[in-house]
Amino acid sequence: MSEQVSQVPVEHFNPQPREVWSNPYPWYQRYRSLDPVHWTLAAERGDAGVWYVFRYEDALAIRAHPCLSRKYRHDRLAEQEIPPAMKPYSDKLRHWMVEMDAPHHTRLRSLTTKHFTSRTVERLRPKLEGLSNYLIDRVLAAGRMDVVGQFAYPMALLTITEMLGMPREDAALFKSWSLTFTAIENRRPTLDLYQRASDAVLEFDAYLKKAIAERRKAPGDDVLSTLVMARNDEQLTDDEVIGTCMLMLFAGHETTVNILGNSVLTLLRNPEQLQLLRAHPELMESAVEDLLRYESPVQSVSNGHASEDFELGGKTIRKGQKVITVFGSANRDPEVFPDPDRLDITRQANRHMAFGMGAHNCLGAPLARLEMRVALETLLRRLPNLRLLSETANWKEGLMLRGLDSLPVAF
Ligand code: HEM
Known part of the structure; x- marks a missing residue:
């Protein structure tokens, strides 16, 4: 039975205050029931106004809507005078597949899919097991660690650095670039943040151009080589190669850092579920799915702008207006998930949207799932007395990405 939608106007949804992003779920519940397709002027990214879509059913309805365009924003930006501080960053963003429509999106995505199928990534398992064991060996004697800084970060960073085909020694560079991109994507951007992101883009650009020249001479079996060696209709410009690597980084x-931290926190806060998983390691697959649903690392994404007027949930979305899907809310929708605020590692038919939906759904989902399984299996096996050192969760600022700044534990 559908929740009743009230005709009473609700206040504009504002994701900025700490009380919202530190625990968004009661807010989601309020908007899901009172105004599930919600227009707000208190926008996340400094826009003039945006639509937020809170319900699963509506999120599903727009996953591949012909009236929503990802590249609309870039077409509009191209017509405007962009401040110099923003230019290098926004120029590169145009080459992220996530910001493209078909057929450009399809062409770029199909080139890289072979590296991310379940079968291909399964070959990484021994490497990932070695890496997670090594990271635990390093902290074992201390009896405590920060799960985010000492385990999740190196695990996710070294994995993607190597997949792209870069040396491990350069992982620190990748980390600093990635942090500047995250800062701008997760908060209301300032000119200073744009300047820092643009500086990082220029450094990344110079680094990648060298690597591209090397791969042209001696290709390997990494993602960068595939991008560089594509031929005929699939051939990419250097900007497309660099934009794709930047997006993947x-x-x-x-x-992945966020889901590893979120998962450990969630399991430690739900001791009966943790005990069940320890007793039945064969539940790892369904546990991973409910952890993704319960504390989704990507809470919301922009589905693009309306290229034409269209109707959604009884509202008219006007041409040029931006639409944001709140996966974090759809994943707690009681119409689809019984008892949605409960972690249930045995949950079946878990059609969560943690990896998005439609043409832009997550390319790296098989890799992320494998990293989660290996990391959690290793942590639970090697650290039987794992416990939280603080009851307070250190959530990162911002609503788009949900993750912890740190997670101190003892064992
Ligand atoms: C738990 C970890 C992860 C989560 C929760 C996640 C989530 C998502 C979501 C929600 C989207 C859809 C974005 C949209 O509709 O605009 C997405 C897209 C994408 N993800 Fe992931 N992701 C994860 C890990 C990864 C990994 C390990 C990679 C590796 C390269 C990756 C690469 C991508 C790419 C390239 C896209 C864009 C796909 C497209 O536009 O066609 N992700 N991801």
């Missing part, structure tokens, strides 16, 4: 790194 950002998308494949911060999100």
